[in-house]
Amino acid sequence: MIQTRPLTAEAARADFPIMERRVNGKPLVYLDSAATSQKPAVVIDTMDDYYRRYNANPHRGVYAISEEATAAYESARQRVATFIHAASPKEVIFTRNTTEAINLVRYSWGRANIRPGARILLTEMEHHSNLVPWQLLAQEVQATLSFLCIDDDGLLELDQLDRQLEGVQLLAITHQSNTLGTINPIKAVAEAAHRAGALVLVDGAQAVPHMPVDVQDLGVDFYAFSGHKMCGPTGIGVLWARRSLLESMPPFLGGGDMKFEAGTPSVAEGIGLGAAVDYLTQFGMDRVRSHERTLVDYALEKLQEVPGITIYGPRDSEIHGGAVSFTLANIHPHDLATLVDREGIAVRAGHHCTQPLMDRLGVAATTRASFYIYNRADEVDQLVTGIQKAQKVFA
Amino acid sequence: MSDDLYREQILEHYKNPHHFGELPDADITQEGDNPLCGDVITFYLKLDDGRLGDVRFRGRGCAISQASASMLTDLIVGKPLQELKTFPTKDLLEELGIQISPARMKCATLSVNTLRVALNGDAPEED
Numbered sequence: 001m002i003q004t005r006p007l008t009a010e011a012a013r014a015d016f017p018i019m020e021r022r023v024n025g026k027p028l029v030y031l032d033s034a035a036t037s038q039k040p041a042v043v044i045d046t047m048d049d050y051y052r053r054y055n056a057n058p059h060r061g062v063y064a065i066s067e068e069a070t071a072a073y074e075s076a077r078q079r080v081a082t083f084i085h086a087a088s089p090k091e092v093i094f095t096r097n098t099t100e101a102i103n104l105v106r107y108s109w110g111r112a113n114i115r116p117g118a119r120i121l122l123t124e125m126e127h128h129s130n131l132v133p134w135q136l137l138a139q140e141v142q143a144t145l146s147f148l149c150i151d152d153d154g155l156l157e158l159d160q161l162d163r164q165l166e167g168v169q170l171l172a173i174t175h176q177s178n179t180l181g182t183i184n185p186i187k188a189v190a191e192a193a194h195r196a197g198a199l200v201l202v203d204g205a206q207a208v209p210h211m212p213v214d215v216q217d218l219g220v221d222f223y224a225f226s227g228h229k230m231c232g233p234t235g236i237g238v239l240w241a242r243r244s245l246l247e248s249m250p251p252f253l254g255g256g257d258m259k260f261e262a263g264t265p266s267v268a269e270g271i272g273l274g275a276a277v278d279y280l281t282q283f284g285m286d287r288v289r290s291h292e293r294t295l296v297d298y299a300l301e302k303l304q305e306v307p308g309i310t311i312y313g314p315r316d317s318e319i320h321g322g323a324v325s326f327t328l329a330n331i332h333p334h335d336l337a338t339l340v341d342r343e344g345i346a347v348r349a350g351h352h353c354t355q356p357l358m359d360r361l362g363v364a365a366t367t368r369a370s371f372y373i374y375n376r377a378d379e380v381d382q383l384v385t386g387i388q389k390a391q392k393v394f395a
Numbered sequence: 396m397s398d399d400l401y402r403e404q405i406l407e408h409y410k411n412p413h414h415f416g417e418l419p420d421a422d423i424t425q426e427g428d429n430p431l432c433g434d435v436i437t438f439y440l441k442l443d444d445g446r447l448g449d450v451r452f453r454g455r456g457c458a459i460s461q462a463s464a465s466m467l468t469d470l471i472v473g474k475p476l477q478e479l480k481t482f483p484t485k486d487l488l489e490e491l492g493i494q495i496s497p498a499r500m501k502c503a504t505l506s507v508n509t510l511r512v513a514l515n516g517d518a519p520e521e522d
Contacts, residue, residue: 332456332457332458333457334432334456334457334459334499334502335401335457335458335459338496338499339401349432350431350432350433351431351432351433358433363433364432364433364434364435364455364456365432365433393401393406394401394406394458
């Protein structure tokens, strides 16, 4: 049983060794958790402990430390299943990351099921990880891609959904946009897709770390996410799929052990992800979400006061997760990111691997600030001060 | 090398770029871009008896990419084409006079890489 613990950024920061770090002589202000989150000591220590005390290949040895490694790895799978409300740990497939999870569906389910002439429906706000695999599959099997558009507030044009779903075999959609922060109404979208006879794959890379996710309640078919954005290590990701669906799918990788996880797995990383799940569970994902909502509200309010700024994505934090993208009239995002780095502030500048979305917004790049449990409101203030300094340089 | 990435000279080139515009009678027009960051530069080159008679450029992107293009035009106008075909990247970086981090190197070298493509008609030399 995991002890619950109140969530304050101040308390959470103490769990993250990197928060001691200074960058360019200034305390690190890390506003790029949408790219990768920082890691609490408990995750680092859990992985270290595996390597020091019971490093062994799981699922094979009959000796003690191999059994310990197997138990720890499978326990992590169980905890991930509980975390996302999967019906069974057998529905949790470990991959390297979200991209590999989506590619697993492409190679296994997609090749066996997508028919020539069929349609795959995506949205304009997809990350390349949920775009390129489908472009490649469409080329391979002679299917076509179409895109659900977004409006000027960065919301999906859902009134077009039923029409767009005609002849669609798969809808692949992000739960939360990594660029705009938009949280999509997955449950309603999935219902519409199923009515039209399509399956639904969700890119949950930006959702599972930041909000409660119940894959059964969402009613989707495939759900993919990454460990490293949710306090866990790199090199471990998850594909969840309904068990009946998994059983119907051909193998992804050939090799020893399982149909979808051939070869020696990322053991330490899997165990580390289990520790990350426990770490987040002590706060509760509702609390994580409301902490980030407060930060997004504050950031939207403060950034709006900056002269010459354009903020993208919804203004309502109810449907805006912890990532805020913006551009400035006279400063390119790369110049801004370089200048605020001088102040120790880490923000992302670029197209965020969402080029169709950049085209829709009519920009080459944006600056993105993204938040997590360890971020404080005063870090938003520091970002605004950094922007003002940059504006003086470019005045 | 100055540590100040946005020293006055770079900002001056960015705000008031030299040789900015187009040449309607250009002999060579060459576009180059950094797909990852969206920096774009187009060079218009007018050749004159084995030399670069005149040059203009258009572009958009970060200060480093645009200032470097502006500085490059000053360095190359009037020079023999044979020389420009192998124009050393380090000469441009010296002109920029700042420490360029690995992440920003593509911004700083977009102009000189585009020039090499324009004059050699092939992929840019990797330094």
